[in-house]
Amino acid sequence: MSALIARRTARTVARFAVLAALAATVSACGAAGRLSEIGQPPKMSAIQDPQAMPGYQPVSLPMPTPLPAERNPNSLWRTGAKAFFKDQRAAKVGDILTVLIKIDDQAQIDNESKRSRDNSESMGLPGLFGFESRLGAILPDAVNADSLVDASSKSANTGKGAIKRKEQIELKVAALVTQTLPNGNMVIQGRQEVRVNYERRDLVMSGVVRPEDITAQNTISYEKIAEARIAYGGHGQITDVQQPRYGQQLFDIISPF
Numbered sequence: 001m002s003a004l005i006a007r008r009t010a011r012t013v014a015r016f017a018v019l020a021a022l023a024a025t026v027s028a029c030g031a032a033g034r035l036s037e038i039g040q041p042p043k044m045s046a047i048q049d050p051q052a053m054p055g056y057q058p059v060s061l062p063m064p065t066p067l068p069a070e071r072n073p074n075s076l077w078r079t080g081a082k083a084f085f086k087d088q089r090a091a092k093v094g095d096i097l098t099v100l101i102k103i104d105d106q107a108q109i110d111n112e113s114k115r116s117r118d119n120s121e122s123m124g125l126p127g128l129f130g131f132e133s134r135l136g137a138i139l140p141d142a143v144n145a146d147s148l149v150d151a152s153s154k155s156a157n158t159g160k161g162a163i164k165r166k167e168q169i170e171l172k173v174a175a176l177v178t179q180t181l182p183n184g185n186m187v188i189q190g191r192q193e194v195r196v197n198y199e200r201r202d203l204v205m206s207g208v209v210r211p212e213d214i215t216a217q218n219t220i221s222y223e224k225i226a227e228a229r230i231a232y233g234g235h236g237q238i239t240d241v242q243q244p245r246y247g248q249q250l251f252d253i254i255s256p257f
Contacts, residue, residue, distance in 0.1 A: 041195060041197065041198050041200070041236070042195060042198065042199070042200040042235050042236045044193055044195060044200070045191075045193060050176060050178050050189045050191075051178055058179055058187075059179060059181070059187045059208060059227075061181060061185075061208070063181065063182040063183050064183055066182060088218065089211070089214045089215075089216070089218050090177050090186065090188075090211075090214060090218060091177075091186075091211060092177065092180060093177050093178065093179060093180060094176070094177060095176075095177045096174050096175070096176055096177075096218075097174070097175055097177070097188065097209075097214055097218050097219065097220060098172060098173070098174055098175075098217075098218060098219040098220070099172070099173050099174075099175050099188070099190060099205060099219070099220055099221075099222060099225070100172055100219055100220065100221045100222065101169060101170065101171040101172065101173065101205070101222045101230060102169070102170045102171075102221070102222070103167055103168065103169040103170075103222070104167070104168050104170075105165070105166070105167045105168075106165070106166045106167075107163065107164075107165045107166075108163065108164050108165075109161075109162065109163040109164075110161075110162045110163075111159075111160070111161050111162070112159070112160045112161075113157075113158070113159045113160075114156075114157070114158050114159075115155075115156065115157040115158075116155070116156045116157075117153075117154070117155050117156075118152075118153075118154045119152060119153045119154070120151070120152040120153075121150070121151045121152070122150045122151075123150075169232060171203060171232070173190045173191075173192045173203055173205060174190055174192075175188040175189060175190030175205065175206075176188065176189055176190060181208070184210070184211055185208050185209065185210055185211075185226075186208070186209055186210075186211065187206070187207075187208055188205075188206065188207060188208075188209055188225075189205070189206040190203075190204070190205050190206070191203070191204050191205075192204075195236075198236050198237045198238075199234055199235075199236035199237060199238050199239065200234060200235045200236050201232070201233075201234045202231070202232070202233055202234060202235065203230075203231070203232050204229075204230075204231045204232075205222075205225075205228065205229060205230045205231070206227075206228075206229045207225035207226060207227050207228035207229060208225065208226040208227050209224065209225055209226070210224070
């Protein structure tokens with residue numbers, strides 16, 4: 001028995017040793033990069049073509065049947081034009097428009113529920129053609145024909161939950177038109193990096209917009225962007241301090257308690 005316990009203990013220790021080695025390897029890989037950045041601010045990313053970036057995928061959405069184009073040779077009005085004069089708003093791949101991000105959301109939910117139930121059942125057989133007198137020969141002597149079965153149950157349940165959330169973000173970012181869809185909608189993508197001392201703030205957004213929702217100032221509000229993806233984060237010394245260590249993150253994943 002002791003030998004079996006010793007073998008199990010040895011296997012457990014070996015598993016933790018392997019996990020510790022993996023954690024040390026991951027930590028060493030990350031630490032090497034961090035050590036090279038000591039005394040240096042976070043590096044800025046190079047400007048790249050969004051379509052050439054890893055993971056980029058063109059957007060494909062259900063489109064209506066295209067209508068035949070009508071030509072009016074003797075008309076000053078251009079078919080499909082949005083104004084009499086040339087439209088300066090973003091309309092084709094490579095154009096730039098400004099996205100106004102102003103999020104001020106607040107949600108508060110407080111739910112409480114209670115449930116209680118009390119059941120009681122009783123059954124007797126005081127008389128059945130005289131056969132009730134023979135119950136003693138079949139059932140124990142303490143049986144009473146008037147109360148053969150007596151059952152009761154009681155249950156209670158109480159639940160309470162509360163959610164309180166508040167988000168407030170106000171930003172502006174210039175986005176690039178990366179794709180035009182058959183129905184005229186445009187896919188946009190924008191990225192912005194701002195470095196202050198040793199902290200870099202990253203803003204990434206993408207989505208699908210309608211040309212009609214773009215204002216005369218070539219701006220669009222975020223709530224008019226379909227399939228919007230907005231990410232706002234950072235990288236640097238302050239962000240690094242706010243993150244738990246690699247070992248702690250690994251322990252939080254593998255620990256069952």
